[in-house]
Amino acid sequence: MRDVGTLLEALPYIREFHGKTVVIKYGGAAMNDPALREEFARDVVLLKYVGLNPIIVHGGGPDITAYMNRLNMPVEFIGGLRVSDEDTVEIAKMVLVGKVNKDIVGRINRHGQPAVGLSGDDGQLFRVSTMLGPGGEDIGFVGKIDRVDVGVLTHIAEDYIPVVASVGADRTGRSHNVNADEAAGAIARALGAYKVIFLTDVAGWLRDPADPDSVISEAGADEVETALEHMQGGMRPKLQACVEAIHGGVTYAHIIDGRLPHSLLLELFTDAGIGTKVRPAT
Numbered sequence: 001m002r003d004v005g006t007l008l009e010a011l012p013y014i015r016e017f018h019g020k021t022v023v024i025k026y027g028g029a030a031m032n033d034p035a036l037r038e039e040f041a042r043d044v045v046l047l048k049y050v051g052l053n054p055i056i057v058h059g060g061g062p063d064i065t066a067y068m069n070r071l072n073m074p075v076e077f078i079g080g081l082r083v084s085d086e087d088t089v090e091i092a093k094m095v096l097v098g099k100v101n102k103d104i105v106g107r108i109n110r111h112g113q114p115a116v117g118l119s120g121d122d123g124q125l126f127r128v129s130t131m132l133g134p135g136g137e138d139i140g141f142v143g144k145i146d147r148v149d150v151g152v153l154t155h156i157a158e159d160y161i162p163v164v165a166s167v168g169a170d171r172t173g174r175s176h177n178v179n180a181d182e183a184a185g186a187i188a189r190a191l192g193a194y195k196v197i198f199l200t201d202v203a204g205w206l207r208d209p210a211d212p213d214s215v216i217s218e219a220g221a222d223e224v225e226t227a228l229e230h231m232q233g234g235m236r237p238k239l240q241a242c243v244e245a246i247h248g249g250v251t252y253a254h255i256i257d258g259r260l261p262h263s264l265l266l267e268l269f270t271d272a273g274i275g276t277k278v279r280p281a282t
């Protein structure tokens with residue numbers, strides 16, 4: 001009975017989300033654990049089967065750091081963004097496009113839906129300009145997405161699940177490393193997505209980062225903007241991306257715990273939402 005109850009609980013959500021675009025930022029723990037990687041791919045395939053239009057944007061920061069360590073390269077983050085010289089961008093591109101992207105595409109394919117991997121360069125999906133750190137610091141070739149070619153994504157999404165790696169070039173063709181949260185927010189905004197969902201390695205946005213039980217379950221974009229004035233670390237680009245997505249017309253942005261098996265399905269299809277939900281300002 002419990003199983004059929006779960007299905008019945010999901011039905012109104014399946015109806016609500018049918019045909020809607022959901023941008024999913026895949027990163028954190030859900031990406032590092034092989035069993036969770038497999039479950040994530042299966043969940044995404046299920047979303048496509050029940051009529052949603054999932055667009056995947058992935059990170060891979062820990063993998064980039066691991067390769068930089070192997071090469072004895074210095075690793076530095078400012079405000080959650082990796083300081084990126086030319087060599088760092090090259091490593092980020094190799095790891096994200098060559099390794100992580102293909103792993104995700106392969107898994108989704110194997111679960112029964114064809115996926116296509118893209119970076120900002122493919123079909124000129126997006127163009128970037130060099131951005132500064134939160135205090136106006138020079139952080140190298142870190143890109144902010146200026147323009148997304150929505151046509152490329154909508155075209156591909158008709159038949160495939162797009163899987164986007166967050167590297168792209170500026171108008172002169174110079175490659176930049178883009179934080180994957182920023183990329184997901186910009187893509188959700190450009191597409192006018194219904195939702196953008198960030199999977200990460202904590203339970204959500206925590207009132208006290210040292211207290212895992214202090215999840216803020218719901219916040220307006222205005223409250224998030226105020227908090228951003230004093231925030232550092234990996235949650236910063238995520239919340240920034242939530243605000244930008246909401247300002248761009250995305251209805252809801254969610255930050256959820258990727259360590260929890262099937263967190264994506266729980267967030268979308270059950271009454272008890274998980275993590276942090278960011279809504280338009282009230």
Ligand SMILES: Nc1ncnc2c1ncn2[C@@H]1O[C@H](COP(=O)(O)OP(=O)(O)O)[C@@H](O)[C@H]1O
Pocket residue numbers: 027028029059061080181199200201202204205206207208209232233234235236
């Ligand atoms: N207020 C906060 N709430 C939650 N996490 C925070 C907060 N402040 C800083 N963080 C840090 O942000 C991290 C998540 O960002 P990040 O490591 O970039 O994740 P991902 O790889 O999923 O993009 C958390 O593991 C935590 O260490």
Ligand SMILES: CC(=O)N[C@@H](CCC(=O)OP(=O)(O)O)C(=O)O
Pocket residue numbers: 026027028058059060061062064080081082084092142143166177178179180181
């Ligand atoms: C500029 C910048 O910070 N780029 C990120 C890109 C990957 C990423 O965002 O990965 P996660 O989502 O797993 O953190 C980086 O180099 O780590």
